[in-house]
């Protein structure tokens with residue numbers, strides 16, 4: 001019988017490392033939401049004021065330009081991104097960049113659901129980013145700012161010309177509040193509340209540049225647009241006009257005011273700790289805690305091949321020791337799942353297995369609500385769990 005390694009002495013103070021819903025902010029408590037505007041209409045003036053406050057705080061923290069619109073829409077990030085796709089695509093060719101599961105999902109939408117007749121797909125395997133230098137910006141471009149399931153992010157916005165004919169659509173759900181956004185380079189940007197800020201799910205944020213608004217008002221796609229996707233109204237001259245009330249807190253349908261209160265709570269926390277620079281620094285520190293350990297550990301590696309593309313929120317790791325890589329893909333997945341389960345059983349880390357469509361491995365959320373010290377302690381536990389798994393493998397052989 002192989003002897004099990006010693007358990008690490010310290011345990012993470014907070015053990016939530018899921019990539020969505022992500023850890024609540026430090027100091028979060030349900031009691032902080034006791035002023036939620038509950039049991040009343042969200043269209044009452046106080047309800048609308050809370051929704052507007054959530055929009056305004058989002059704008060402040062993210063530094064959204066005054067001439068961009070920012071609104072709360074239904075159905076989380078998927079709702080926000082699909083709303084934009086359904087409402088705006090088709091006027092010109094579309095290029096969809098995809099290097100992991102969520103980007104591939106937008107490809108499926110464009111090709112199989114919207115059935116657009118001119119879709120180019122630029123793909124890369126898990127761990128890589130496609131070539132961003134050869135993109136035709138006379139087309140509309142869809143991309144994922146941070147590929148949550150491969151841990152590969154865009155390194156910057158230099159590859160997007162400020163002066164372009166097409167629109168850029170950025171799914172930024174696991175990037176917003178953790179990575180810089182160059183606003184002149186994006187026309188449509190979406191995210192949800194439960195990621196970097198650790199809010200609650202179900203609501204999406206939709207941010208539109210003046211050119212995106214122009215598109216909405218100029219181009220009426222020949223397809224049904226569900227009510228929850230409808231951003232425009234027909235004006236008195238029969239022209240299509242963006243409904244600006246949506247971007248002032250008059251949501252299309254009913255939001256959860258409890259979730260709104262929770263989002264306000266975390267936005268206020270974000271402001272108190274120093275706003276966007278502090279939130280980004282926390283994500284960077286968390287990712288560094290993991291990456292420093294990875295660099296010093298021969299049996300594990302970052303799934304993102306180019307260090308410039310490594311996510312500072314969804315850090316994805318692969319096991320590279322021969323003991324593991326010699327196993328079949330299915331056995332490698334079983335090994336990783338057992339390792340993750342071991343950490344859950346010890347109550348030291350939850351939900352750190354790789355995404356279901358991604359290569360076997362670990363995925364650890366390091367966004368702003370997670371403490372870097374907890375991530376450092378977590379690495380000791382992963383070391384422990386890995387040695388324990390190897391011991392199990394040896395005794396099973």
Ligand SMILES: Cc1ncc(COP(=O)(O)O)c(C=O)c1O
Nearest residue numbers: 020076077078102148173174192
């Ligand atoms: C990059 C990306 N896009 C889209 C989604 C879907 O987000 P939601 O569940 O908020 O609709 C996720 C969820 O993890 C994601 O990481």
